[in-house]
Amino acid sequence: MTSGMSPALVTSARSRGRAMLGRRRASLRSGITLLDRLRRWTVRGRGTAMDERPDWARRMVEERAARDWSQTDAVRALMARLPEDQVVSEQDLVRQWKRWEAGDAQPVKYRSAIAQTFGTTTGAFFPEKSRRDGRAEILQVSGMDTVDIIARLRASDVDVATLDALRITADRLCCEYAYMPADQLLLEGKAWLARVVGLQHQRVSLAQHREIIALAGKLSLLVGCVEYDSGRPRDAEATRQAALMLGQEAGELSVQGWAHEMRAWFALTRGDYRGVIAAAEAGIAVAPTESVAAQLYAQKAKAWARLGDRSQTEVALDRGRQILELLPYPENIENHFVVDPAKYDFYRMDALRKSGENRLAEQLANEVIRAGTDFDGTERSPMRIAEARVTLGVVAAREGDLDTALAYGERALTGERKSLPSLAMVAADLGQALQTHYGHASEAQEFITHLRELRGGQ
DSSP states (O other): OGGGOOHHHHHHHHHHHHHHHHHHHHHHHHHHHHHHHHHHTTOSSSOBTTBOSOHHHHHHHHHHHHTTOOHHHHHHHHHTTSOTTOOOOHHHHHHHHHHHHHTSSOOGGGHHHHHHHTTSOHHHHSOOOOOOOHHHHHHHHHSOOHHHHHHHHTSSBOOHHHHHHHHHHHHHHHHGGGTSOHHHHHHHHHHHHHHHHHGGGSBOOHHHHHHHHHHHHHHHHHHHHHHHHTTOHHHHHHHHHHHHHHHHHHTOHHHHHHHHHHHHHHHHHHTOHHHHHHHHHHHHHHOTTSTHHHHHHHHHHHHHHHTTOHHHHHHHHHHHHHHHHHSOOOSOTTSTTSOOTTHHHHHHHHHHHHTTOHHHHHHHHHHHHHHTBOTTSOBSOHHHHHHHHHHHHHHHHHTTOHHHHHHHHHHHHTOSSOOHHHHHHHHHHHHHHHHHHHTTOHHHHHHHHHHHHHTTOO
């Protein structure tokens, strides 16, 4: 149970893990470096000298290969998903498919159907550029930096520029969730939350009061997530409940939906899968058309996968995918509380790994790593990448490659930015695979012991 973790135990587990890494580093370093190098050759963009095709063209080939489909098989699956008024012959479409896979032409009219054919979203398969610099935007919109904002907060009146700056500051903090050290983000998030809450005692209009309450709700969501990542479940639950009440007071459906999503997440990492489903359904009822509904369906899918119900897993994943297809592409996909289409690959990866679909899970894990890695190798989504590496480790263990399984597992556990409960939950799958296939191997047992320590001795 993740609630049993303490900082001391986590530190102890980390120390033992580093000692184990030291003993294995000489034999594994070259393999990990080669794997990473191969990944960097195919990170987002148009590729490198090894593969000049666009990412979507490369992915079409990989998705098809993971299903053992010929190009004709893929075209037939695509045709079954085309609108009735979109008439095209199989022969013509096979010819076009070959050009698409080669990167010679873009499937402009077929993008949505291609994504649906492979069970993902259009935005994940054909991502759009969406990058914003939160700090620069604060200055651009309000003309204020952090010092100016704090000074204005101490004034007796709150104007539009101050609220704009606060809103963008909250947005920036939510964008930094993926990579900022948890202790630093928690400190900064709490400080800004206190400043926003303090505005209630100043002279504000009713509209301003509502916006202040909504901002406090969003910051509470962020603080609660970081608290849970850090192994502080009681604090996180109290903060989550506060966020829910603030969302209700402000009438912010998104904040309410995310508060229910946090409840589902907490239940998932505790192994309370029926609790996940109940929390997800409550959130969907509150915010059925918000992007959070897609993530709530994803949490349901994770729960159903762990309960062994493949049919309900697929239903939940498809409903979440449909929601994202109806929404416009997000302006800021870096915000933790915005469900970017690419994140749905991350959800599907988890469900497929739990369902034993090794090839499909492996293909999506590689996609998650590519999507979260910049051209220079910088990991923009280290927590997603860590879980993707665990997935690759699970697949390797199931397929008889102990060294690769341990290499991926060790790499996943040594990242600086991690969500301890989520990583411990996912890594347990690797521990189970190692126990099943390599129960008598001393190296596997060392790693399993490390995982138990990470989970607080459970």
